[in-house]
Each structure stands twice: as structure tokens, then as C-alpha cells.
Amino acid sequence: MYSADTPVLPPGKLVEQTLAWLTSFTGSSAAAASHGLHIGSKRICLRFFSHCAERLILPALSHLLTEESGGSDLQVNIVDSSLTNPPEEVLSSHVSVNYAHAVEESFPVFFYQTREIKVAFCVDRTISEISIFDASARQAIVWCELRSAARRIPIERICSPLRILLSWFFQSEDICLLHAGAVGSSSGGIIFAGKSRAGKTTCALSAAQAGLGYAGDDSVLVSTSGLPIVYSVYNTARLVREDLCRFPFVQSGLTGDTANEDDKHQIFFYPKLKNMLCHQFPLRAIVIPVVADGRSQLKKAGPITALKALAPSTLLHAPGDSADLLKKMRKLVETVPCCSLFCGSDRQQTASIIRSLCLGDLRHDCDAQ
Amino acid sequence: MYAVRRWIMNTNQSYKLFNKKILSETVNGETLIVNLEVGHYFTLQGIGSFIWQLLLHGLSVEKISALIVNQGNCDTRRVASDIDAFIAELVQEKLIRPCAQPANAFIEQIDESVLGGFSPDGSYMKPAFQKFTDMEALLLADPIHEFTDQTIEPVQ
The missing domain is CATH 3.40.50 (Rossmann fold)
Known part of the structure; x- marks a missing residue:
């Protein structure tokens, strides 16, 4: 079920491949909406590929929105289940955790890391989220499940979105x-x-x-x-x-x-x-x-x-x-x-x-x- | 005939943290230990914190006993017995485990601030820890299965 023989990609590659996979669904690498936020003295750019995810994630962070232009310290690409399935096939080439198995077994958090890349699979029964963080590329991808017929979205996802990702990013920032x-x-x-x-x-x-x-x-x-x-x-x-x-x-x-x-x-x-x-x-x-x-x-x-x-x-x-x-x-x-x-x-x-x-x-x- | 089972401490034995899911920090002679696997955490004061730090420095039980006896006016046999029992509890809680290799630590290497594990009035007190399990539910609700590029098996 779990094996150690999967290749370890160079930093940046996983995010790059996931973005390419994402583009194959959306037909474009352009985000539906981008927002700059000042979080903890850092500038973070959230790129939403659908407005559904934007409506879910942005409100809790919206007091930190900034109109300032310029580069960002972290770019987060956010995609949701209204647009694509989880990026399993991309992840399976790199991370040897079977996402479907994680869902089946109801393991709420799988966490995988190398020196540069961190991946978390958060599975809350039928509501899931996958966070991929590449420290050296300062890029992240979040795939989130929006709503299931069986369950409401957990309040943590609404009130504290992107918590795992932000925790990772700021750990390297004192x-x-x-x-x-x-x-x-x-x-x-x-x-x-x-x-x-x-x-x-x-x-x-x-x-x-x-x-x-x-x-x-x-x-x-x-x-x-x-x-x-x-x-x-x-x-x-x-x-x-x-x-x-x-x-x-x-x-x-x-x-x-x-x-x-x-x-x-x-x-x-x-x-x-x-x-x-x-x-x-x-x-x-x-x-x-x-x-x-x-x-x-x-x-x-x-x-x-x-x-x-x-x-x-x-x-x-x-x-x-x-x-x-x-x-x-x-x-x-x-x-x-x-x-x-x-x-x-x-x-x-x-x-x-x-x-x-x-x-x-x-x-x-x-x-x- | 009854089989008598008792903990027999090898006094030359050294110990190390049970695994990477055991974290500890010591501040002002008090120690917090967190077991991230099961969500339990522990606090150690005084002599317990003192012994914990010496164990993490790789000192053998024998050396720790000798240090404590030398530090305070206490009975050698009682100290040895208390340390045996204390370490047995730490092992049982899966906070530490015996080291395969004998420790190569010297008392001189230890920060002097570590050597303050007695009660405020300097008297010897039996080492003990407080265990807290109130975070267990949080972990059960949200367990973390951690993988690295070296270890792909789920941490159990």
C-alpha cells in the first residue's frame, strides 16, 4: 500500500506539474481571481481558479486584503472540487500515499515531507483538502472539496482556512x-x-x-x-x-x-x-x-x-x-x-x-x- | 511457586527519546514533554526534570544516581530505587527507550543550569511526573500520519 520507491522530484517540480495538470482542466493558467494579502508582515497572493473557493476561503482573511502591487512572498494557487478532482495522478508520481485509501480509511491528516516539499491530505470523512507547499519555490497549491451531500463543511475550514499551509510558511520566518x-x-x-x-x-x-x-x-x-x-x-x-x-x-x-x-x-x-x-x-x-x-x-x-x-x-x-x-x-x-x-x-x-x-x-x- | 516479576534496572543502561514524536522543553527547571503520537503531555518538576535532562544527555542510571546522591543529602539506596521506578514509568509511557550503545557522556559536558533539580529548599524529593490526557480527543479526531522521504510507513 505504501512504498518507498517513488521518485523524489526536485523542489518546484511537484508544484509545476500540479499547475500543469490544473491548466489541463481549466484550459488556462489564468486564475479566476487573485488577491494580495498582508499576513504577518508578509505579502501572500491567493490565486483562486474558481469563485466557489474564493467565497469559501477569502472572507476569514479579507481584513488583510491589500491593493498594493508588487511581488509576493508566497503564491497560493487554490482549486476546488467544482473544477477538478483531487490531483491524485500528479501526487502519486511523487507522494506514495494513496489518497483514495486515505479517504476510505478516514485518516484525517496524512502528512508527507521532504526537505523542501510538504504535502498534507486532510480528510474529514467526505470533506477533504490537500495542501502542497514548496518552500524553495515559495509556491503552494490547495485543492479543497467544497460541499458534500452528506456533510457540511467543517467550521474550521471556514473560520481558519489554509491553516496548515500558513503554519508551514511562517515556520521558516521566525x-x-x-x-x-x-x-x-x-x-x-x-x-x-x-x-x-x-x-x-x-x-x-x-x-x-x-x-x-x-x-x-x-x-x-x-x-x-x-x-x-x-x-x-x-x-x-x-x-x-x-x-x-x-x-x-x-x-x-x-x-x-x-x-x-x-x-x-x-x-x-x-x-x-x-x-x-x-x-x-x-x-x-x-x-x-x-x-x-x-x-x-x-x-x-x-x-x-x-x-x-x-x-x-x-x-x-x-x-x-x-x-x-x-x-x-x-x-x-x-x-x-x-x-x-x-x-x-x-x-x-x-x-x-x-x-x-x-x-x-x-x-x-x-x-x- | 509463584513467579516474581520485577523491574530490574541495568544501572549502566542509557536511554534516549522513544521516537521523534516525543518532544520536550525545559524552562526554569520544569519540563514539558509532549507525545505527539497519542496527544498526551507531561510535566516534570524538580528532581524529575533533572533526571529527564540527564537522561537526554545520555547519562547512565548509575551516573545519574551518583550525581543526585552527591548533590544532596540523600540515601543512596532510596535514590536508586526511586530512579528505577521513575525510569520504568517513563519507559512504560513510551517517552524513552534504552540505547543500544552505551552513553559517552561526561558530567562536565552538562550545562550547570541543569544541576538544579532539587526542591527549592535543597531537599531530595521523589521524582514524579504529571500526565495530561485532555488532548487525546483532539488527536483522535484529527490524527496526523507523518511520512518523510526516509520513512514511508505510517507512524504507529
Whole structure:
């Protein structure tokens, strides 16, 4: 089923062949739409070969669109199932993972890499995505399945599109794509670290409601060289139905595509809530939210406590050079103050503490407020 | 007659990380270990973190015992027994495995910051780790099967 006898193509060749294959379907190498984005201080060009994929992927990133012309640091060619089948035949000449078998076995993520090329097959039952990244050519190809009769598109694909690809690209740039939320202003901000349902979204939305800039609830970029800078990647938030009434301001960012009973609702801050967004800021603290009773309290946390909150879920979300990513996160927790925020029922008080933290004020470090 | 099975530690034995899916970082004398295969992670404090770092430096159990005994006022037999049990647990968790080759490490090569594994008051405490399994579900929902040009078989 898997063999090691497949040829290893030179860097660039896989992307080149896949693009040629793609052109054979579209009849042209011209994209249906191209968009330049400023993501984490880099310029990334997204080339959509169909407007279906554009409608799926672009909204979460649209606050980072730029009209500036010029070269790009990464070009991502995006094609979807409305246009072609997965590029199996091209990949099979290089990557000895049988895509059909991956689907059949329901292995959600296959990951393959050489020194220069990384390929991920993300299979979520009947909804699939293939990402191919060529570091030396600074080119990427993403094939995504748009919709299956059996299943909805997972909310992660809508709220955090291209996450694996961006994680790969930025790993070579001293910037980490972290599993964290973030709020702040141009003078400074914080990230919320913790596993899913730890309170990252609640903290981020409480702070946004109180006037702080929103940079994300689940994935943000943080530079690890020099003064750490947080960069917003996605203008989205995910909220369970019962929490919608706690944050009425998000109603205008709700998409018409309502969530299932058990799913979260997807909220887009761009364009209707764009004034609430903050694109980048210096990182003042790493905050671990903890759901608690009573008044909100802040307590200093050791770097290993912060690393424990930040690293496992970040690593498990991003196949690739995990050891390097862990080292970068270690550097981050050593550089930036870390604290646990015990979030009581008074969200305004919680937001007040977060505001102080964004200014670098850690004086809330006491057991009783 | 009962067969008695017990862990018999070869004190000249050295260990290394079980595989590439085991990652660890140590900050201020505390260590985080992540097992990317199963999604478990572990924290080590004090003496546990100290032993972990020495193991990764390739020191044998015997050398680690000697170092700990020399560092603090503690009973040699108790230290040896504790280390045996601790390493057995690390092996059982598939975090480390014995090295085929004897270690060629010298204590002099170790960063002095490593030698601080005792409790804050300097007393000896039995090594232990905390294990966290709350990420297991995430990995089960989204397992990563990794391939490289050297290893094409799925990582199990």
C-alpha cells in the first residue's frame, strides 16, 4: 500500500506539474481571481481558479486584503472540487500515499515531507483538502472539496482556512501560528492560550465588547525574534448558540449559514465589525483563561504552565517541524510575562483586567481584587 | 511457586527519546514533554526534570544516581530505587527507550543550569511526573500520519 520507491522530484517540480495538470482542466493558467494579502508582515497572493473557493476561503482573511502591487512572498494557487478532482495522478508520481485509501480509511491528516516539499491530505470523512507547499519555490497549491451531500463543511475550514499551509510558511520566518486568541491595541496586547473550550473566545469577545481590538479567537501569528509581535490572521470567531445572547454585538457578523444544533456559529468581523479589529500589536502577556466562580482574578503563571497551555494543541494542529515550533514557543514563554486569568461571572471586570494587561500592567497579580 | 516479576534496572543502561514524536522543553527547571503520537503531555518538576535532562544527555542510571546522591543529602539506596521506578514509568509511557550503545557522556559536558533539580529548599524529593490526557480527543479526531522521504510507513 505504501512504498518507498517513488521518485523524489526536485523542489518546484511537484508544484509545476500540479499547475500543469490544473491548466489541463481549466484550459488556462489564468486564475479566476487573485488577491494580495498582508499576513504577518508578509505579502501572500491567493490565486483562486474558481469563485466557489474564493467565497469559501477569502472572507476569514479579507481584513488583510491589500491593493498594493508588487511581488509576493508566497503564491497560493487554490482549486476546488467544482473544477477538478483531487490531483491524485500528479501526487502519486511523487507522494506514495494513496489518497483514495486515505479517504476510505478516514485518516484525517496524512502528512508527507521532504526537505523542501510538504504535502498534507486532510480528510474529514467526505470533506477533504490537500495542501502542497514548496518552500524553495515559495509556491503552494490547495485543492479543497467544497460541499458534500452528506456533510457540511467543517467550521474550521471556514473560520481558519489554509491553516496548515500558513503554519508551514511562517515556520521558516521566525513566526509561529499559535492556537490562541488575541486582543489588544496598537500599543500592546495579549494572547489567550489554552485548549478548545478553555475560554479563549469568551475572553477575546469580552475584551472586544469593552473596546479592545480583536485579533482572533483561535489562531494568531506571533513573531519570536526580537520583541514579539502578534498578527491577526482570521477575522472570525466561533460561538455556541447559547453564548450569542451574551455578546449581542456579534449579531451583525453572523453569517446566514446557521450552525447545526451542536455546532458553533461562525462570526465574521469583516466587513461589518471591522472597526473592532486590530491587525497587529506588541505582545505584553500570555494569558491562560480559567473558568471560575466569583470575581475575576489574575495570578502569575510560570513559563512551563504557559507552555503547557500553548504547546500541545498548537503542535497537534500543525503537522511539520514540531520540535522547532516547540522551541519557538519556549522562547516566547521565557520572553513574555505569563499569567492565569480566573474569569468570574462579571465579564466587565474580566475585560478591565485584560485592558490593564494589554498595557503591560500586571498589578492585578493578587488573590483578591 | 509463584513467579516474581520485577523491574530490574541495568544501572549502566542509557536511554534516549522513544521516537521523534516525543518532544520536550525545559524552562526554569520544569519540563514539558509532549507525545505527539497519542496527544498526551507531561510535566516534570524538580528532581524529575533533572533526571529527564540527564537522561537526554545520555547519562547512565548509575551516573545519574551518583550525581543526585552527591548533590544532596540523600540515601543512596532510596535514590536508586526511586530512579528505577521513575525510569520504568517513563519507559512504560513510551517517552524513552534504552540505547543500544552505551552513553559517552561526561558530567562536565552538562550545562550547570541543569544541576538544579532539587526542591527549592535543597531537599531530595521523589521524582514524579504529571500526565495530561485532555488532548487525546483532539488527536483522535484529527490524527496526523507523518511520512518523510526516509520513512514511508505510517507512524504507529
